[in-house]
Amino acid sequence: MNVRVLDVVGELKQLRRGRGIAAPQLGQRVGPALRAVCEISEGEDAAAIRRKVSERLQGLVAPLPDDLRTAVLAAFGLHDQARNQFYRERVRWVAVELDRDDRTIRRRIDQGIEQVAELAVAAERSAEPAHPSRRWHTEYLRVTLALDQPVPEAFEFRRVVADADDIAELDLALTLTTPDARRSVAETDLQVDVFHGGSLSERVMESSDRVGLALRLPSPLRRGERHEIALRFRAALRYPHYVCVPRHPVEHFELHVRFARPSPADIVLLDKVFQDDARNPAARGPALSPDESGEVHVDFRQLAPGFAYGVRWRAT
Structure with a gap:
């Protein structure tokens, strides 16, 4: 599949909404672009999808600057201290943690998501095999x-x-x-x-x-x-x-x-x-x-x- 950065960005922005990675019907919220970069096979259950998406995102945010890494992990509910139920609560937690207003944090989350998408697509198109499920x-x-x-x-x-x-x-x-x-x-x-x-x-x-x-x-x-x-x-x-x-x-x-x-x-x-x-x-x-x-x-x-x-x- 020829994955585009724009498609990955759009699907990540959908995924961060509500409960983020903890959404009950996660399989319905993970689109074809994310399935490609996370190597999710047809028929995998919600637990497997949640694990693969979580591991892939954690690997992709690793090279980001500290503030963007914190913001992105919190946005998806992957930060240990920001597993709040809803997206707006997680944004508020980051704002307090980084001493910035909510509007600034939302911009940083968007910037981080764009960089994550670029890294994911770059790995997908690399001459090396795409990054596997992290073991x-x-x-x-x-x-x-x-x-x-x-x-x-x-x-x-x-x-x-x-x-x-x-x-x-x-x-x-x-x-x-x-x-x-x-x-x-x-x-x-x-x-x-x-x-x-x-x-x-x-x-x-x-x-x-x-x-x-x-x-x-x-x-x-x-x-x-x-x-x-x-x-x-x-x-x-x-x-x-x-x-x-x-x-x-x-x-x-x-x-x-x-x-x-x-x-x-x-x-x-x-x-x-x-x-x-x-x-x-x-x-x-x-x-x-x-x-x-x-x-x-x-x-x-x-x-x-x-x-x-x-x-x-x-x-x-």
């Missing part, structure tokens, strides 16, 4: 990328948190890029070693340049449990960029890149850009300068699924 998320991801080795390699340390019971497998993926656009990436271009935290149960080419990985955990996780994994990736390609495009929410992503000498002439920060823009030299970001060791270090918080975060460089 786990990454609390912390640290990647160290070494480009000064005979074969470039990346060490990935990830701490995940289960958002549901019986999480036995993690779906991961890595997109590789080659300087020769005429050549598709082969599965053999990527070597993966698991240092700890599970075992690879499947790897498959999801597209011409994306390798899907399934990591089987030592034992299933229960809701709220944390688990750490460590992986090493090696690929005989000289990447022009390295980005994280999360499928599941990521709270904190830290990236270290060590460049070969001489350092690239042009290194830029990519912060919440469309995945296609990560590959486009015309899409600019803040310039980065390597230190005396030829390294750059960047840090990101509250990554939105479907967007790209990392660095891009151009060789001298």
Whole structure:
């Protein structure tokens, strides 16, 4: 389905009315656009719809500024301190909380809803699969990328948190890029070693340049449990960029890149850009300068699924 931002905005404004997410006949108030971005299947009951919409909205509001995030969560009755019966009461609570009048709060709710809709549609249209129903998320991801080795390699340390019971497998993926656009990436271009935290149960080419990985955990996780994994990736390609495009929410992503000498002439920060823009030299970001060791270090918080975060460089 080709989802439009305008359609998502309209359906969200209908959903916030009355009891919001706690509306008795929620299935009748969730239209086709929301069903698409929340991956709601035909025939799902009200409880499943309520869970999927709640989880999707909570994930989408995460990158918003604090005031908009508070306003939007309260508008739908998702804020722990604003589960009032009716919309006008929830607006009043936000007004008191933020020390603003009701009219200002209504405007901020509208602004937040528009940004949520844009994020939802961007994830839907992303080259990565649409954000799934939330079953786990990454609390912390640290990647160290070494480009000064005979074969470039990346060490990935990830701490995940289960958002549901019986999480036995993690779906991961890595997109590789080659300087020769005429050549598709082969599965053999990527070597993966698991240092700890599970075992690879499947790897498959999801597209011409994306390798899907399934990591089987030592034992299933229960809701709220944390688990750490460590992986090493090696690929005989000289990447022009390295980005994280999360499928599941990521709270904190830290990236270290060590460049070969001489350092690239042009290194830029990519912060919440469309995945296609990560590959486009015309899409600019803040310039980065390597230190005396030829390294750059960047840090990101509250990554939105479907967007790209990392660095891009151009060789001298």
